[in-house]
Amino acid sequence: MSKAKFRVWRGDAGEGELVDYTVEVNEGEVVLDVLHRLQATQTPDLAVRWNCKAGKCGSCSMEINGRPRLACMTRMSTLDQSEPIAVTPLRTFPVIRDLVCDVSYNYVKARQIPSFTPDPSVKPGEFRMQQEDVQRSQEFRRCIECYLCQNVCHVIRDHEENKEAFSGPRFLMRVAELEMHPADTADRRLAAQEDYGLGYCNITKCCTEVCPEHIKITDNALIPMKERVATRKYDPLVWLGSKIGRRPADTPKVPNT
């Protein structure tokens, strides 16, 4: 057992400040354990969002010494404890209280993307797909929606004004996931560019770096999506269509529920 110094952001939507605490730390503990000890022993109303405490649900996203992390997967032994450990809420989203943010932006963006659209003639149980074909989308479906990639993305991190036009790495990856789904029939390439702001991404790979699931967001989702968008744009048939005044067939917006 040892003692650690913590500097935790306390406050609500309006204002707040960093508050210092000295707290007990035991072998093998993660930052979330220490925050829980603060709740139990010093400040019962400290707001922290968490669920599984096993890195599977993506709830306890916060910034630890300025780095976007899951508190449940950040071991105390990996941090320099000679200095106070700063714990602050995600910067990209509005604070509700203390370490908890309003992440509703993400749910709004999720709803804009046309859902999985299988061929209606394929009945449940009749899908046949090969492992190597599902693997690409499976990688993206590992996403635990911790929104650390959204938080770190410089397009929206200090640019509130871009939020309207940009869905962020998590949801551009969702588009890629559906586009690469072997049984999906819709085309979301145009929408990726025009509605979800794929063009804003200049592949700095910050999202990939912070992903706790180690998904290669940039290399495997965003760059291939950019290539697909480009292919579509320069498709001679699409080009011809646009010349004779016919809009290219757009992604269906209404799902075939």
Place this chain on the structure above:
Amino acid sequence: MSDIQRHSYDVVVIGAGGAGLRAAIEARQQGKRTAIISKSLFGKAHTVMAEGGAAASMGNANPNDNWQVHFRDTIRGGKFMNNPRMAELHAVEAPDRVYELEAWGALFDRTKDGKISQRNFGGHEYPRLAHVGDRTGLEMIRTLQQRVVQLQQADAEEHGDPEAMIKVFAETTITELLKDGEKIAGAFGYIRETGAFVLFETPAVVLATGGIGKSFKVTSNSWEYTGDGHALALRAGGTLLNMEFVQFHPTGMVWPPSVKGILVTESVRGDGGVLRNSEGKRFMFDYVPDVFRKQYAETEEEADGWYADPENNRRPPELLPRDEVARSINSEVKAGRGSPAGGVFLDISTRMPAEEIIRRLPSMHHQFKELADVDITKEPMEVGPTCHYVMGGVEVDADTGAALVPGLFAAGEVAGGMHGSNRLGGNSLSDLLVFGRRAGLGAVEYLDSLGDARPAVADADLESAQAEALAPFERETGENPYALHQELQQTMNDLVGIIRKASEMEQALEALAKLKERVASVTAEGGRAYNPGWHLALDLRNMLIVSECIAKAALEREESRGGHTRDDYPEMSAEWRKVNLVLGMNDKGAVTLRRQDLDTMRGDLVTLFEDDELKKYLTDEEQSAVQRIRETEKGE
């Protein structure tokens, strides 16, 4: 009461895990306006923790599989105490529910011919679990979440509002169900973000709140698992079934201390992992009980041969049902043959190449590396039992999920009966889908039968629900909810844990009675917005009443079966098998207990078992009845 938000819905589903979402999807698909109440954010429910897969007899890996075999395995796993109708519906309908997920976008691992791959698991005769690596629960929750979004997109097109027909109330907790006479009339609770109160006026409530693990110290369950649905049902006049049956998963992490209890998936064993004690011995061979003797290998050679050639070899004993494995580990540790941190060794590193381990068990590899500095491709894991699941739950009608209270339904872990005294791995995810859908349908049918006569919420009930919720702020003196919670967890862990005896459970009931008085005066500091101390203060009374039910039922059942092991009654009893323990609450708030007959199994179902097996479970009288059925069948 002016600050209470009011909403009116046809169906309110409490819980946004697999069962809740499936129930809500069904209600909406049947044209009902549906609210989903989620204690956490949408998509974070405990279902994400499920690793292994969803059991469904699709027969993709072994064509001999069918629903009858799945039914038989489920009943065996539950030691013949399952509600037979539920086990039947589950086995019959699970494949369709899995296929449906695929049509909604789920991407399961595939067989060579492009079908859904199925993996081996404890207690399942054939490879049966549809899976995605070891993160199947995440795939399921995401698929259901995305299905809700898909329905909302359709509603936006039709009604101009995505939330016209189905809406998720995230980070909202229901503290009380409100009735009009005998019937459900509404649900009252608070919104976490603001602390504002909210009333849902609704004739039909589906409970899908999951389990009770947070009453125990060592658990694989998340903070939400405080027995809310169990307690809501009790307080509304519903009943709970067989709460003594609590599953301790055999393999939870034991080191470091802060992660003690976090789950290590059974897939490790399903894919070839073995359990060893400190002497390096594969001890499970010493613990195969008589009832399972025939189906399990007796030598390491035979056990190892099973993975490649299951036709000619019997299963490794590591794949016995969970209750057996958990007790065996407990015995090894008690006998002084445990690992340094007080568990046993689970080894996959010597069983297959590193790349193979990482491909098949990526989450486990990641989890041990990040949390324990252990590379499971190079060294064994240390594991021990952890409170994982409650088989007991709200007493419901098998076909509709209807509880005893008109308008109240329950599905998933919060419902009782399906799994008998012990749940097989993989049967939970399929349970959520099968009975989530059925409870949704049950609520719709109930609604249709009501016509226009909707029950109304009484102002007085609303006022008392509000007063109760605010009480922790009003008290001048009282205890810290965190300290009380720790005491409760320690009590349950020590006195009503994996091995039980009468004297300890009596002690537990006394301790719980004292805790009850202290919880009644628990206090909350600070304001109402996002205040975890306040939330815990409110959750505590649920955990307490559920703990009392567990202890009371466990003391009553004088036998050992599945998730209930009595040191003082170590044998399984055919007489006790026929007895369901039904818990209720009287008007003074005290837990009541009565015995009730278990439903008998239909003739065509009971004859799926050989006489040799039945005689281990049934009374002589029951066996003669089965003989008569067999003779009649022959006669026809």
